[in-house]
Amino acid sequence: MNPTLSLPPLPANADRNIIKPSASFNKNVYRSIGAVLLFVITYVILLLAAIGLAVAFGALGVAIISATASFLTLVLGAALIGSGLMLVYFVIKFIFQRNKVDYSGMVEVTEQEQPMLFDFIRQLTAEAKAPFPKRIFLSADVNAAVFYNSSFWSMFLPVRKNLTIGLGLVNALNVSEFKAVMAHEFGHFSQRSMKFGSYVYNMNKVIYNMLYDNEGYGRLLNSMSKLHSLFFLTAKINIWIITGMQFILKKVYVVLNKTYMRLSRDMEFHADAMAAYVSGSNQVITSLRRIDIAQSCYNELLNYWSAQLSKNKRSDNLYPQHLVMMNYYAIKNNLAQDVNGLPVITGAMDVANASQVIIDDQWSSHPSTTDREHHLNIIDLKTPVVHSSAWSLFHDAEKLQVLLTDDIYASTSATAKTERIDSSAFKEDFYKDVNEFLLDKIYAGYYDGRFINNFNVDEAVALASSQKDLTLGELLKETNTSLPTATDRMQQDIFTLQNIVERKDIKTFDYKGNKYKNKMAVDVVKEIEQQRQEAVNKIEALDKSIFMYAYNVATDEDKALLVTKYKRLFALQDNSATDFELYNNTMAYFNKVYNTMPYEQITSNLANVYREERKLKPRIKEMMADEQTRPYITGEQLAATESYLAANLVYFNHPTYDNDAIVTFNEGVSAYISAIGKRNFEAKKDLLSFQAGIVKGN
Numbered sequence: 001m002n003p004t005l006s007l008p009p010l011p012a013n014a015d016r017n018i019i020k021p022s023a024s025f026n027k028n029v030y031r032s033i034g035a036v037l038l039f040v041i042t043y044v045i046l047l048l049a050a051i052g053l054a055v056a057f058g059a060l061g062v063a064i065i066s067a068t069a070s071f072l073t074l075v076l077g078a079a080l081i082g083s084g085l086m087l088v089y090f091v092i093k094f095i096f097q098r099n100k101v102d103y104s105g106m107v108e109v110t111e112q113e114q115p116m117l118f119d120f121i122r123q124l125t126a127e128a129k130a131p132f133p134k135r136i137f138l139s140a141d142v143n144a145a146v147f148y149n150s151s152f153w154s155m156f157l158p159v160r161k162n163l164t165i166g167l168g169l170v171n172a173l174n175v176s177e178f179k180a181v182m183a184h185e186f187g188h189f190s191q192r193s194m195k196f197g198s199y200v201y202n203m204n205k206v207i208y209n210m211l212y213d214n215e216g217y218g219r220l221l222n223s224m225s226k227l228h229s230l231f232f233l234t235a236k237i238n239i240w241i242i243t244g245m246q247f248i249l250k251k252v253y254v255v256l257n258k259t260y261m262r263l264s265r266d267m268e269f270h271a272d273a274m275a276a277y278v279s280g281s282n283q284v285i286t287s288l289r290r291i292d293i294a295q296s297c298y299n300e301l302l303n304y305w306s307a308q309l310s311k312n313k314r315s316d317n318l319y320p321q322h323l324v325m326m327n328y329y330a331i332k333n334n335l336a337q338d339v340n341g342l343p344v345i346t347g348a349m350d351v352a353n354a355s356q357v358i359i360d361d362q363w364s365s366h367p368s369t370t371d372r373e374h375h376l377n378i379i380d381l382k383t384p385v386v387h388s389s390a391w392s393l394f395h396d397a398e399k400l401q402v403l404l405t406d407d408i409y410a411s412t413s414a415t416a417k418t419e420r421i422d423s424s425a426f427k428e429d430f431y432k433d434v435n436e437f438l439l440d441k442i443y444a445g446y447y448d449g450r451f452i453n454n455f456n457v458d459e460a461v462a463l464a465s466s467q468k469d470l471t472l473g474e475l476l477k478e479t480n481t482s483l484p485t486a487t488d489r490m491q492q493d494i495f496t497l498q499n500i501v502e503r504k505d506i507k508t509f510d511y512k513g514n515k516y517k518n519k520m521a522v523d524v525v526k527e528i529e530q531q532r533q534e535a536v537n538k539i540e541a542l543d544k545s546i547f548m549y550a551y552n553v554a555t556d557e558d559k560a561l562l563v564t565k566y567k568r569l570f571a572l573q574d575n576s577a578t579d580f581e582l583y584n585n586t587m588a589y590f591n592k593v594y595n596t597m598p599y600e601q602i603t604s605n606l607a608n609v610y611r612e613e614r615k616l617k618p619r620i621k622e623m624m625a626d627e628q629t630r631p632y633i634t635g636e637q638l639a640a641t642e643s644y645l646a647a648n649l650v651y652f653n654h655p656t657y658d659n660d661a662i663v664t665f666n667e668g669v670s671a672y673i674s675a676i677g678k679r680n681f682e683a684k685k686d687l688l689s690f691q692a693g694i695v696k697g698n
Contacts, residue, residue, distance in 0.1 A: 008280075008384075008386045010127060011381035016277070018277055022266065024266050028266050031263070032259050032263045035255050035260065036256070039256050042252050046091055050087040053241065057087075061077035062077060062081070064077045064080070072230070075228050075230050079228070079230045080234055087242070089217070090245075105140065106164060109137070113395065116394070128186040130187070133160070133162055137163070137164045139165070140408050141169075141298065142168035142172065142298045144184075144185050145185070146188045167401060170394065171323060172290050173291075173342075173389075174389060176279065176280070179278070180276075180280070180287045181275070181291075183275040183279050184274065187271030187274030188271050222235075269372070276376055276379045277381065280382055284376050288369050290342065290345065294326060298322055300325060308421070309413060309414060309418075314409055314418045316402070316420035317398070318401070323342075327341050327342075330343035330344075339387045437685075439684075440692040442695070443688065451684075452570075455543065455547075457563055464551045470549045471549075475546055480538075483542070484539060491532065494525055497521040558694055565687040565691075566687060569680075569683045569687050572680050573680060579673065582616045586609065586669070589605055593662065602652055606652055617645055623675070624638070624672070629679050637675060640667040640670075640671040644665060647661075
């Protein structure tokens with residue numbers, strides 16, 4: 001180990017009992033054994049049944065041929081014998097399927113290339129009493145994972161596990177947190193119950209093969225059925241029997257996988273305990289929180305570059321740019337930053353506006369971050385933080401970053417001629433875009449992402465004098481500024497509960513700490529809808545009250561201008577309601593062109609598109625000529641709208657869609673609706689900046 005690198009210490013006086021499997025863990029191991037045995041018994045029964053039917057069909061076929069020698073009896077006998085053999089083949093055809101390990105998106109590293117990383121992992125595996133990985137791979141994403149070549153024989157023979165380390169993960173952690181994440185993975189290395197993963201994986205392959213991977217089998221059966229009507233009849237019998245087998249397998253699939261998912265969640269808790277034992281609970285908790293932010297920023301970064309690729313631009317190195325986005329996240333959320341510029345997340349970051357509907361998802365292989373933190377806090381082992389970046393463990397880090405960045409672009413339309421954008425140019429463009437849509441901090445996000453509720457401005461002016469007891473602190477207190485976010489959260493909770501009503505596999509859910517049965521979701525929805533409407537009413541009243549406060553403290557000259565700006569914004573918002581309605585109505589039909597449908601449905605759907613276009617096109621022409629809208633459309637967007645308006649587009653020429661026409665539509669309509677949104681936002685930003693200046697000057 002490099003002597004200049006300060007490695008994170010083990011927690012002092014840690015009790016090894018914390019890494020003993022829990023009672024729940026052991027219980028779910030036995031349940032998984034039972035589920036595996038259930039599958040084996042079911043499969044053996046199905047195989048014996050198929051063999052029995054094949055023997056019966058064969059015997060019947062031979063008897064028919066022997067009884068009366070004719071062409072029809074020969075055909076019927078052959079059809080029965082063939083149907084029986086096809087049944088046996090259906091049950092065993094998974095054996096002939098090739099198993100190919102996919103290493104795409106991963107780059108293997110060796111000890112010679114990364115000596116410090118290998119030394120780090122060697123010491124850590126010794127502390128965790130886990131085997132050293134067979135192979136170590138790097139990937140581009142925010143992740144770390146254990147995997148192995150799960151073949152048929154891996155169910156019976158010992159298989160060494162591989163380790164994958166995502167560079168997006170390395171980018172987001174200090175050495176202490178990186179040790180915690182790696183220790184979690186080595187917790188999995190030491191779990192003998194991971195063998196069930198191989199069983200379940202291979203059994204799922206068998207089930208999937210028999211349920212869905214039947215294209216080749218279907219072609220073979222179809223070819224046989226075309227030989228004669230009697231072959232067609234026996235093929236129908238074959239399909240009827242197979243349908244019954246598939247019904248049974250679907251039931252076994254549910255039991256097998258739900259049982260294993262329960263075990264997987266306990267395995268995660270156990271791996272967390274191992275990580276806490278080796279690195280400290282505090283390091284595991286902060287790594288979990290940091291990873292959530294890193295993943296969100298990484299996704300946003302990929303979306304940004306996906307849009308830039310259409311302009312023939314790409315990132316030269318994603319990882320410094322990923323840091324820029326995490327840095328911005330910290331600034332936006334008023335979070336402290338560590339020596340590496342990464343956001344420091346404390347318990348206070350657990351916002352009250354998180355969803356209050358909790359579902360015990362039987363199909364989830366990982367417990368929630370909240371549940372994991374709860375278990376880690378019970379363990380309560382602390383270690384000091386080593387603040388060095390996790391990159392300090394890697395040799396020639398920049399070379400690795402560029403290598404994995406290039407690997408991402410290898411599967412895109414990027415070429416050698418695509419312009420590579422460095423971090424400084426990215427940061428300038430990113431912050432330009434961010435600042436363009438940034439509202440004054442005084443509002444604490446209250447007006448973000450929404451219209452200001454319309455009210456009668458003249459009426460509010462008349463009432464303002466009676467509202468002089470209002471204070472800015474009361475108006476913009478946290479319980480008020482968080483209301484829009486709370487309404488969004490409540491709407492999402494309503495969607496979640498409506499989904500619970502439709503799903504029969506979710507028996508119970510928690511809401512605000514209380515457990516409810518599935519059938520009570522409708523009543524809880526009504527409760528939330530009432531609370532949401534109350535919050536919406538408060539927002540409407542608050543929008544008006546903030547105006548009245550600003551009006552009261554403004555100078556006479558500013559009063560008149562404030563009124564003018566509010567009236568202009570409200571007029572634009574009312575005016576754009578027509579635009580958004582036309583756009584949404586048209587896109588409701590146009591988006592269906594991306595769905596597969598019969599020709600008659602395509603014709604019917606496009607008739608609706610053309611009908612909506614007859615209303616949309618004149619409106620676009622009108623808005624592009626409007627002096628209030630024109631300044632907010634770029635030359636490129638103007639060209640796109642003009643190209644769309646000038647063309648008489650036909651989106652489908654039998655038997656295919658016209659992709660050029662579809663692109664022209666999308667570019668023209670997107671430019672139009674973008675200009676409307678930009679115009680409204682700029683009017684809102686101008687108003688709120690002016691209003692902020694008034695109240696700050698008071």
